[in-house]
Amino acid sequence: MSQKRSLTNRQLFLEFYDSKLEEGKEVTLEGWIRANRDNGNVGFIAFNDGSYFKNTQIVYDGNNKDYEQYAHLKYGAAIQVTGTIKLTPEAKQPFEIHATNITLLGDCSEDYPLQKKRHSYEFLRDIAYLRPRANTFNAVFRIRNTLAYAIHRYFQERGFMYVHTPLITANDAEGAGQVFHVIADPKHPTDFFNANACLTVSGQLHVESFALAFRDVYTFGPTFRAENSNTTRHASEFWMIEPEIAFADLEDDMDLIESFLKYIIKYVLDNCKDEMEFCNTFLEKGVIDKLNHVLNTTFRRMTYTEGIELLQKAVKGGHKFENNDIYWGMDLQSEHERYLTEQVVKGPVFLTDYPKEIKAFYMKLNPDNKTVAACDLLVPSEGEIVGGSQREEDYEKLIAKMKELGNDKGLDWYLNLRKYGGCKHAGFGLGFDRLLMYITGIQNIRDVQPYPRTPGSLKY
Amino acid sequence: MSQKRSLTNRQLFLEFYDSKLEEGKEVTLEGWIRANRDNGNVGFIAFNDGSYFKNTQIVYDGNNKDYEQYAHLKYGAAIQVTGTIKLTPEAKQPFEIHATNITLLGDCSEDYPLQKKRHSYEFLRDIAYLRPRANTFNAVFRIRNTLAYAIHRYFQERGFMYVHTPLITANDAEGAGQVFHVIADPKHPTDFFNANACLTVSGQLHVESFALAFRDVYTFGPTFRAENSNTTRHASEFWMIEPEIAFADLEDDMDLIESFLKYIIKYVLDNCKDEMEFCNTFLEKGVIDKLNHVLNTTFRRMTYTEGIELLQKAVKGGHKFENNDIYWGMDLQSEHERYLTEQVVKGPVFLTDYPKEIKAFYMKLNPDNKTVAACDLLVPSEGEIVGGSQREEDYEKLIAKMKELGNDKGLDWYLNLRKYGGCKHAGFGLGFDRLLMYITGIQNIRDVQPYPRTPGSLKY
Numbered sequence: 001m002s003q004k005r006s007l008t009n010r011q012l013f014l015e016f017y018d019s020k021l022e023e024g025k026e027v028t029l030e031g032w033i034r035a036n037r038d039n040g041n042v043g044f045i046a047f048n049d050g051s052y053f054k055n056t057q058i059v060y061d062g063n064n065k066d067y068e069q070y071a072h073l074k075y076g077a078a079i080q081v082t083g084t085i086k087l088t089p090e091a092k093q094p095f096e097i098h099a100t101n102i103t104l105l106g107d108c109s110e111d112y113p114l115q116k117k118r119h120s121y122e123f124l125r126d127i128a129y130l131r132p133r134a135n136t137f138n139a140v141f142r143i144r145n146t147l148a149y150a151i152h153r154y155f156q157e158r159g160f161m162y163v164h165t166p167l168i169t170a171n172d173a174e175g176a177g178q179v180f181h182v183i184a185d186p187k188h189p190t191d192f193f194n195a196n197a198c199l200t201v202s203g204q205l206h207v208e209s210f211a212l213a214f215r216d217v218y219t220f221g222p223t224f225r226a227e228n229s230n231t232t233r234h235a236s237e238f239w240m241i242e243p244e245i246a247f248a249d250l251e252d253d254m255d256l257i258e259s260f261l262k263y264i265i266k267y268v269l270d271n272c273k274d275e276m277e278f279c280n281t282f283l284e285k286g287v288i289d290k291l292n293h294v295l296n297t298t299f300r301r302m303t304y305t306e307g308i309e310l311l312q313k314a315v316k317g318g319h320k321f322e323n324n325d326i327y328w329g330m331d332l333q334s335e336h337e338r339y340l341t342e343q344v345v346k347g348p349v350f351l352t353d354y355p356k357e358i359k360a361f362y363m364k365l366n367p368d369n370k371t372v373a374a375c376d377l378l379v380p381s382e383g384e385i386v387g388g389s390q391r392e393e394d395y396e397k398l399i400a401k402m403k404e405l406g407n408d409k410g411l412d413w414y415l416n417l418r419k420y421g422g423c424k425h426a427g428f429g430l431g432f433d434r435l436l437m438y439i440t441g442i443q444n445i446r447d448v449q450p451y452p453r454t455p456g457s458l459k460y
Numbered sequence: 461m462s463q464k465r466s467l468t469n470r471q472l473f474l475e476f477y478d479s480k481l482e483e484g485k486e487v488t489l490e491g492w493i494r495a496n497r498d499n500g501n502v503g504f505i506a507f508n509d510g511s512y513f514k515n516t517q518i519v520y521d522g523n524n525k526d527y528e529q530y531a532h533l534k535y536g537a538a539i540q541v542t543g544t545i546k547l548t549p550e551a552k553q554p555f556e557i558h559a560t561n562i563t564l565l566g567d568c569s570e571d572y573p574l575q576k577k578r579h580s581y582e583f584l585r586d587i588a589y590l591r592p593r594a595n596t597f598n599a600v601f602r603i604r605n606t607l608a609y610a611i612h613r614y615f616q617e618r619g620f621m622y623v624h625t626p627l628i629t630a631n632d633a634e635g636a637g638q639v640f641h642v643i644a645d646p647k648h649p650t651d652f653f654n655a656n657a658c659l660t661v662s663g664q665l666h667v668e669s670f671a672l673a674f675r676d677v678y679t680f681g682p683t684f685r686a687e688n689s690n691t692t693r694h695a696s697e698f699w700m701i702e703p704e705i706a707f708a709d710l711e712d713d714m715d716l717i718e719s720f721l722k723y724i725i726k727y728v729l730d731n732c733k734d735e736m737e738f739c740n741t742f743l744e745k746g747v748i749d750k751l752n753h754v755l756n757t758t759f760r761r762m763t764y765t766e767g768i769e770l771l772q773k774a775v776k777g778g779h780k781f782e783n784n785d786i787y788w789g790m791d792l793q794s795e796h797e798r799y800l801t802e803q804v805v806k807g808p809v810f811l812t813d814y815p816k817e818i819k820a821f822y823m824k825l826n827p828d829n830k831t832v833a834a835c836d837l838l839v840p841s842e843g844e845i846v847g848g849s850q851r852e853e854d855y856e857k858l859i860a861k862m863k864e865l866g867n868d869k870g871l872d873w874y875l876n877l878r879k880y881g882g883c884k885h886a887g888f889g890l891g892f893d894r895l896l897m898y899i900t901g902i903q904n905i906r907d908v909q910p911y912p913r914t915p916g917s918l919k920y
Contacts, residue, residue: 213598
């Protein structure tokens with residue numbers, strides 16, 4: 001990289017933590033003003049160039065000939081600062097820069113919508129192009145970056161192959177009405193591809209074909225839902241992680257989920273200390289303890305059937321759910337899942353072996369003919385966070401199930417994977433944005449995505 | 461990760477390269493048969509579990525009671541092998557496994573379309589769900605994985621923030637007719653988002669807003685073109701890398717491009733030795749030398765104007781281009797670009813400062829008022845591979861240009877970035893799939909993508 005670009009905040013902090021930052025060293029930085037106050041004799045700029053979460057304090061002296069000019073530099077303006085390092089071990093910030101010169105690079109207009117005060121999340125969402133400059137989003141998007149990288153590191157260190165499964169697909173994996181159509185010319189909607197093209201809702205079917213060539217693989221990319229749900233947890237576009245492992249069963253899958261989650265959470269705690277402290281203080285008190293608890297707990301495994309029995313026992317014992325009608329075969333609601341993980345297990349728990357009727361067609365039928373080899377991971381304060389399963393590797397069982405559901409069209413290739421050296425395999429899906437909400441304590445999915453897309457909302 | 465999953469080919473090779481693989485060690489592997497031949501006394505299976513590019517040789521003995529059964533195991537079948545390691549330093553493969561037991565896990569049906577012979581690329585494209593098992597695609601998709609990871613490593617090691625720019629967008633950045641529309645209900649095409657939604661053609665405008673908060677950022681994700689081009693270099697869906705750096709000009713941008721390209725090419729050469737040897741032998745003779753030449757050359761920088769003069773000189777000197785009409789202001793064609801990089805420079809060259817009329821609206825106008833601060837990187841045997849520019853940071857110049865082109869609607873926010881602490885910034889775009897073609901020697905973009913999408917083609 002060029003030697004001529006200016007030093008960054010990040011480099012200064014890294015040098016400081018390495019005990020290599022020297023008192024009196026002359027530096028030139030370029031970045032933005034996060035605050036500027038002065039008392040006539042001395043002025044202070046909270047300076048941030050975006051390379052590091054923490055600000056650097058710039059001090060300018062009343063004796064500087066341009067003092068008045070510096071004192072009038074505006075919040076949000078881009079500046080170049082030259083000065084010398086002063087180590088301040090006794091102060092809140094470990095070092096500051098005593099400015100010899102400050103040059104205005106780009107002024108900030110009076111109508112700047114982002115002001116040095118608390119704005120509502122709604123307001124900030126409306127200025128999505130500026131909100132990364134606000135502390136909360138500075139923290140959240142840094143954690144988003146680190147979490148994404150942690151995911152790649154985990155898989156790459158273990159020999160998993162990253163597969164870019166296609167986003168435009170002819171497979172309407174979840175049935176009509178939930179998918180977006182991809183159309184070049186609205187007057188001739190199927191002309192371009194000579195097919196009904198949709199945006200993918202999952203890369204799983206495609207990535208299975210790669211697991212049966214490369215053993216351990218993963219996708220990590222955008223997926224879409226045309227669901228008209230205006231909730232804090234639904235977005236029309238979001239990122240998913242979908243690993244798939246061959247020569248592996250449900251137990252291996254759960255081992256993988258546990259190892260993976262612990263690794264990426266630890267990676268974020270280790271590499272986003274300042275950002276996580278911010279989340280812990282301002283977004284969710286105790287979020288770091290919550291995450292450390294996950295790291296230090298062996299995830300329990302419990303069948304769906306056991307789960308139902310425990311819920312029925314709770315109801316008998318007087319516990320009131322909104323839905324108190326607990327029966328084998330029901331789809332658990334969030335309150336039930338949270339009861340199991342928060343009240344019964346008091347920690348992460350895999351619920352396994354769900355009734356086949358409430359799970360997807362590709363899940364492996366258990367010998368009982370009633371349940372499938374699926375698992376949902378439930379965690380305290382959240383509920384379900386990961387869904388996985390062993391896949392049906394028996395050609396006859398799979399085609400029977402698909403015919404029963406009427407979705408055997410266009411999936412010959414998927415079926416054929418069972419005929420051509422098929423083997424037991426498993427995988428899981430994890431919504432990246434929801435995981436980021438869980439890790440940061442952010443309550444609305446719109447506030448963990450750079451430019452959220454939801455029904456009725458497509459600004460920018 | 462689980463201790464109970466079987467050992468992998470990869471682990472054996474890594475142990476071998478670490479000189480830790482012990483003669484006589486008992487191992488159990490699970491994977492697929494790539495070849496099986498026997499002479500009645502001894503049999504050999506070329507075995508691959510997908511974890512490593514190279515096969516492992518399995519030897520089974522005529523004295524084994526199940527010899528006949530082993531000898532009939534089919535190409536493509538999934539097996540479990542237990543046996544002992546025999547080091548074979550004198551042979552082509554550094555070790556083999558003497559099988560004590562082989563169990564069939566998943567048979568391969570007689571109609572298996574992938575056979576142990578050379579298939580045409582066209583045929584393999586038609587069985588995209590099986591072709592990762594073929595040697596060429598085994599190599600190419602491994603390199604694809606490593607190249608993608610190299611990209612993240614490069615940026616993360618340097619403090620760049622990864623930004624997931626949205627794929628569904630209201631900005632039709634390249635004008636109508638080239639974009640796909642995203643429609644929930646074809647009868648009411650704009651109802652879902654209450655806007656005309658398209659698939660993105662570039663994340664640049666969105667990522668600029670993040671560069672002006674985080675300094676150094678990048679996107680790496682899918683982009684789309686609804687272009688009806690049936691060529692070997694066009695796909696409807698492909699991945700792009702788009703970094704954006706603040707407090708940086710065109711020189712910084714070119715420094716970044718050169719450093720970035722050298723890093724990721726070196727990373728692939730270092731980490732995909734076997735795969736690149738395969739490419740060098742079977743896909744493009746000399747491809748490794750070609751890449752090493754790029755690594756060992758300082759990229760030249762030359763203005764577009766100089767380039768035109770050199771081309772005009774070439775024509776005067778008798779060189780015949782298909783298009784010999786060379787004039788200042790023309791858009792260079794591939795033959796012109798290749799002449800400059802292959803014949804004149806004999807190495808990578810940045811062409812800079814293009815006529816403003818042939819470049820995008822957001823590029824910085826140079827003081828000459830005629831050219832913009834853009835660069836294209838040209839490389840031998842390929843031509844243009846990267847396009848970058850410094851962005852126009854002057855609000856008045858940018859809005860004048862946008863009004864001139866009639867695309868100032870809906871981009872107030874983009875303009876505002878120039879009013880609110882704007883600063884010089886630059887970036888580039890690199891098509892990931894074309895880069896992968898360049899690195900592997902693959903000639904058709906359909907053969908570097910897991911499931912290619914092109915006009916008229918949406919199988920799978």
